[in-house]
Amino acid sequence: MNKTFEELTNELKNNGIRLSHQRLKILEYINNHRTHPTVDEIYTDLLDEIPTLSKTTIYNTLNTLIETDLVKLLTIEENETHYDINFENHGHFKCESCKKIFDFDIDIDSLEIKGLDDFKIKHKDIYFKGVCPECSKK
Amino acid sequence: MNKTFEELTNELKNNGIRLSHQRLKILEYINNHRTHPTVDEIYTDLLDEIPTLSKTTIYNTLNTLIETDLVKLLTIEENETHYDINFENHGHFKCESCKKIFDFDIDIDSLEIKGLDDFKIKHKDIYFKGVCPECSKK
DNA sequence: GTTCCTGCAAAAGCTTTGCAGAAGA
DNA sequence: TCTTCTGCAAAGCTTTTGCAGGAAC
Numbered sequence: 001m002n003k004t005f006e007e008l009t010n011e012l013k014n015n016g017i018r019l020s021h022q023r024l025k026i027l028e029y030i031n032n033h034r035t036h037p038t039v040d041e042i043y044t045d046l047l048d049e050i051p052t053l054s055k056t057t058i059y060n061t062l063n064t065l066i067e068t069d070l071v072k073l074l075t076i077e078e079n080e081t082h083y084d085i086n087f088e089n090h091g092h093f094k095c096e097s098c099k100k101i102f103d104f105d106i107d108i109d110s111l112e113i114k115g116l117d118d119f120k121i122k123h124k125d126i127y128f129k130g131v132c133p134e135c136s137k138k
Numbered sequence: 139m140n141k142t143f144e145e146l147t148n149e150l151k152n153n154g155i156r157l158s159h160q161r162l163k164i165l166e167y168i169n170n171h172r173t174h175p176t177v178d179e180i181y182t183d184l185l186d187e188i189p190t191l192s193k194t195t196i197y198n199t200l201n202t203l204i205e206t207d208l209v210k211l212l213t214i215e216e217n218e219t220h221y222d223i224n225f226e227n228h229g230h231f232k233c234e235s236c237k238k239i240f241d242f243d244i245d246i247d248s249l250e251i252k253g254l255d256d257f258k259i260k261h262k263d264i265y266f267k268g269v270c271p272e273c274s275k276k
Numbered sequence: 277g278t279t280c281c282t283g284c285a286a287a288a289g290c291t292t293t294g295c296a297g298a299a300g301a
Numbered sequence: 302t303c304t305t306c307t308g309c310a311a312a313g314c315t316t317t318t319g320c321a322g323g324a325a326c
Contacts, residue, residue, distance in 0.1 A: 060282080078213055079314075115243050117271075123266065127265065131260070159299090
């Protein structure tokens, strides 16, 4: 179930996080671009709109959003971190050829797990890797 | 099904990879230490035995082993890469408190997936995060 | 007016690269 | 002998830190 932008900003307010111009723009960007962007992509795309923007602010903001559970950090790629608006029950597929990341539907909670009694599970991530249909054709 | 050390070295030979002293020791280390070590941990632990060892060699070796599909790369941690030689059906749980990584049994192939028709899936990784029982007590 | 946030510069940390000498086959 | 590997030093990247000025409330 996806949240509206208003619901997202309300959650920030309720957590005592100030609604600075930069934060709102970064949150809006992640909410509208479901492409699992990197810090560099967010920076490049927002620079036209906010010429004084710095990467430090993007790192700061994303870390704040992760602590508030509005954004999720993807570690599917070794070199660079990707970010995703936090919504449930989907996995990520990375094409090893074109490097794109695709979403897919999956019911994570239907999995039978052994060996995690007394573990507090907060996040579940499913990463698949391989070749996407477009790259398979070539 | 895990391989014996002899099977592992045979696969290296068959791939035209030379059995240098360093490579064999690193492979042996990963095979005996199922603790998902980092490059730094391997380096520190092997330095007594091979005083001239360098991290470059460990990076080189691990990349070779990954290409030969003898070792798997774990990206559960943002800052540092972990390595695993265990290819049996299992997931990884990272405790956000003590940072330890635990294995757990899971039947990945029983998952019902929608949206990955025509995708060639080569690797499936399941990462859970939270707090381990020992850290929960505190 | 206070407190928190931004953004610059610098630092830190992991990983890769270039290359000369050494070792494997 | 020929080819490949090792390991040092340096470079390349992403991410974090310290801090002064500025913005939010």
